[in-house]
Amino acid sequence: MSMAHLVVQLLSGLAAGSVLFLIASGLSIIFGVTRIVNFAHGSFTMLGAYLTIDLIGRLPDGGFGFWAAVGLAALVAGGLGVLLERLVLRRLYRSPELFPLLATFGVVLIVQDAALALWGPEDLLGPRAPGLTGTVLVLGLRFPVYDLFLIALGPVVLGLLRLVFHGTGWGTRVRAATEDPEMAAALGIDQHRLFTGVLFLGSALAGLGGALQVPREAITLQMDMATVIEAFVVVVIGGMGSLGGAFVAALLIGVLQAFGILAFPRIALVLVFLVMAVVLMLRPNGLFGRAEPAAGSHQALSQGSFAPPGPLARLVGGIALGLLALVPLAANDYSLIVLTEIFILALFAASLHFLLAVGGMVSFGHAAFFGLGAYGAALAVTGLDAAMLPALALAPLAAGLGAALVGALCVRLGGVYLAMLTLAFAQILWSIVFQWSSVTGGDNGLLGIWPEPWASGRAAYYWLTLVLCAGAMLGLRRLVAAPFGYALRASRDSALRAAAVGLPVDRLRWLAFALAGALAGLAGGLQAFAKGSVFPALLAVPTSVDGLVMVLLGGLEALSGPLVGAAVFHGLETEAMRGTGHWRLLLGAVILAMVLVCPSGLSGVVGRVAARLTGSARRP
Amino acid sequence: MSRAILEVEALDAWYGAARILTDLSFELRSGEVLALLGRNGAGKTTTLRAVVGLVARRRGRIRIADREVAGLPPYRVARLGIGFVPEDRRIFSGLTVQENLEVGRQPPRAGVPVWSPERLFGLFPALAGLRHRPAGRISGGEQQMLAIARTLMGNPAVLLLDEPAEGLAPRVVDHLAETLRGLKGEGLALLLSEQNLAFAGVVADRVCILEQGRVLHHGTMAALLADPTPAHDHLAL
Known part of the structure; x- marks a missing residue:
């Protein structure tokens, strides 16, 4: 040239x-x-x-x-x-x-x-x-x-x-x-x-x-x-609050894009995010930014202590699980498909809930790991001719590794930076999957990801999903009440004090991030076999937002929230899709209503109503 | 005797669930200095913050020149003539000295002294040479003067000062006391939170001694200086 x-x-x-x-x-x-x-x-x-x-x-x-x-x-x-x-x-x-x-x-x-x-x-x-x-x-x-x-x-x-x-x-x-x-x-x-x-x-x-x-x-x-997203990248690179920094960074990104399109036409966007990642590693406050005043005026997302369930809750949970296990004996195929989908969504939401409410980390790109799991399993089947179980085992592994990698770059940043960085990484991953069609099938996705014969019946796959999702969610629940969970919550409530008593805050957050990614990956793997196909939409921003909506719908303060949220969300989506073409309008309105009117979610409402009924409501 | 410019009646205040102030009442006239004395945690700062409207949960009546302000947001209270100088000064470190003053500017108010940067540089000559310096890069004593000057730019009728002498060199403290007496002479009402009886003794006309958020002693400064028993009982002297 x-x-x-x-x-x-x-x-x-x-x-x-x-x-x-x-x-x-x-x-x-x-x-x-x-x-x-x-x-x-x-x-x-x-x-x-x-x-x-x-x-x-x-x-x-x-x-x-x-x-x-x-x-x-x-x-x-x-x-x-x-x-x-x-x-x-x-x-x-x-x-x-x-x-x-x-x-x-x-x-x-x-x-x-x-x-x-x-x-x-x-x-x-x-x-x-x-x-x-x-x-x-x-x-x-x-x-x-x-x-x-x-x-x-x-x-x-x-x-x-x-x-x-x-x-x-x-x-x-x-x-x-x-x-x-x-x-x-x-x-x-x-x-x-x-x-x-x-x-x-x-x-x-x-x-x-x-x-x-x-x-x-x-x-x-x-x-x-x-x-x-591009504008945010500019602001981060230039340094928050520095207009001169934003100017320099915007020109840098503009020029980078212009040459990036010449050199690597397909990954010009990735190039931009890589620059941001490098800048943030070398200068966490951006090129011209000053250190942020410690904590903003934002409240913590959750102060929940998530006490282990009492005997009554255990009993109710056990009975509910037993009933769910019996469902295939009575229900038709359609209900089984719906319930299978809800379990998968619930596991995805539970992994995000763990990250948000227990870890105190806001991710806007959690779908990346859901998608990594799904594509990991799908590629194992199409590329390596793997059987279902090894492919399913690969799903959380691939997603966990991806999350460990992303987490290593992200977790020491807090708040909105973490949210936007995870979003950026999810976008990178999405564009790779979308563009690299020789491997991922691009927009056409990967098809023919079906379970092995023994699990191909609706009931069999339902049970498999139930066992894996319930197992993973119960395991998560135990973990929250284990020393790791305590240490993580301590880091969430006050990173400074947690570090002062000797907790390795960054490592705890990193482990939690990787674990949440791995569990989202398991959900993604199950999703691949449930649908028989994977598409780039699995790791796009809307899927991440779906996860956040489910968590919020269910409520942050209860570990059962994700399950409730997933069920309600799934019902809402199915009904809205059937009823109107305006799913986004409706979802947007639901999000606004939730955040503005009822931020404690359904479990919060149920809790308040229950408290009022039993007369134990505390006067403000 | 003139009517009270600031009346606080049966004031209660909480931080979260913790009750900090209980049934606090006092009043203040123009040209008068009232010192709130008490140990750390007695509720002095909370009293000032509650008057300005910076304490979310409070109950009771606060009147400025017969106008009820207890429910108003802080900016409205400030515009009614209450000036607040916090203990940690909280100057805007990214702004220059002059800009800090401009941020405090409010329209003139009838019946109280009107301030301009030039007049304030006359009152605090040390600031005059620093007007284009970022306020984060001036000394602690200069920051205290700037904090007071900035609040005066709002032409307040009542000035609330939270431990203004804390951490200052003795010579600066003397100058501060003189300045505050000057402001009193101009007809401002001053509400002072202090742990330091020596400083309060030089400036204040009357005292309230607080302990655990209640008024334990109320009287003139002269009487307290003549018989300091209440001070010995309730202050860490």
Whole structure:
């Protein structure tokens, strides 16, 4: 490749990086003040793009129409950000990190369905920017003027943002409230109003970024998650709260993507995450970030002590297990299939619950290990001609190894960093599985993963699943009440104090992460044989979110929560799929309702009702 | 005698399930300094924080210039003229000295002194030369002055100071006492939390001695200095 081509590619990367900076700076500003990673940020970018195309069609042709559409799209995105702050985020500033993540993800789902209904499933192409449609010659090669405009826009926006935050009273108050919200309030600063303004600014930047993409590339319904993950990577690499860092990191990622696509077209995304992993290992606070103030104002997700079950609970559990074992004698095939699926989901949810509630680690990529198990088992069958049992044994092994590897990089980071890193790794794995079609079958998946003859009957496979899932969940339950469980909970409640009494906190967390991964892998292996096939969707983000929803539905404070959550979730999904085409809309609404109204889950509600009935409710 | 600017009546407060304050009552007039004396854990800081609205669970009546504020969020209380200077100062270390002052700025209020950065640099000359320095990089004594100056930018009618002399060099403490007497002279009401009777004795007109969240002794500073028995009984002297 010639020098000229390299230069043009570099410039193209800088232009992409400039747009990425607009979006990432918005995310960074919002995170800095609210300590919330707003998944819906990517949705605002997507909406900004769709709205621009939509508005250009309604406004007069020419320069005014185009730029007015861009401006309006940014304003609407900002307005939606204000709405999000007022209706959702405001209630979640002090709740555990998982809740705002999930709630904003619920918004993502709702916006996706809305965008699909409004603009249809096809990719949309917008017009080019009037006045900037030409090209200039760079070392003899044509280069779009519009990209030069974007390259110049990045530093201008950075300068303006600096001016706002360092040159205005509003910006100064925002920085003060970021540093110490309580003290700012004691000085008469209305934090909510300030935050509403920040959400407007940040979301408008997201919308502007989306609007400015219109002349460059096709607008798709997938750009929301892709954008927010990329923007988060930028913020992490640059250092939380550093706009200059975000600028440098955005350009770096833009250029890296531009060359990555040339060098390794299929794993350009992986390259980006690898850079992030390396940066985080060398500089945990990012290139320009400062050490975060220790603990944020977030509450712990769970303080549950998970006492071992009493005799009554044991009796009830034993009877329930016995009854479940007898089900195949009476039930039809359909019920057996449903119950088998529920057991598998319950094990997946239980492994995630263990990680969240006992380990105190929020993972947004737990499906990676579910999928690793499923693909491990499937590949053992298709590639190695393995029998079912060895393939099933391989599933937790493969997933456990994968989790050990990911965990080694992730577990020493806490809170939202861990959540986003696990999400990033799950995305890497997903793109590998999706792209490497010679081995994984790509989008077509792997088919013909059926159980051996002895287990191929519905009843036989039901029993096999019941034995493995119940066994694994009971084992997990014992572990929680064993010294390892105590040590893990101690690390969850106060890492500092746990370390001070000599507990190897990072190793405990790492072991828990690997174990949770292995059990999710077992569930994945069982899933592969239950369905006879595996697809990349098994390890995609929605599957991870399904797991989180199941755990939350069931409630975090009870070890039986995952089972309840899986059953309810499965029923809900089947009914909604049958009833409407708007599964995402419904799931999003369920997530929002759960997080905002009933964060203690079904077991929490049942517990409260039971307490009231028995008259033992404690007055607040 | 003028009406009380701050009235606290039957104040109870909790942290979680732990009761910190029980049936606390006192009042404060403009131009008056009241010192809350007591050992560590007696409830002095909690009293101040409860008045500002920083204690989530509290019960009782708090009135500023006859206006009930007990249910209001902290920023509203602050805007009604209550200025709070916390014990650990909590200056915004990422902001410059000047920016710290700007964050505290509120509109002028009738009947109380109006402050500007220039006026405050006159009151605390040490800060004047540091105005563009990040506040995280000035000394502890300078941070204490900045914390007071920042709160004064809100033009408060009542200033709550939590152990302002703690950790300061004797010379700085003297200057602080003089400054506080000056503020009193301007008509501000000062509510002081102190363990140090010597410092409180120089500044305060009246004292409340707290123990386990209750008022055990209430009287003038002059009387306490004349007969320090209550102080000996309830303070770690």
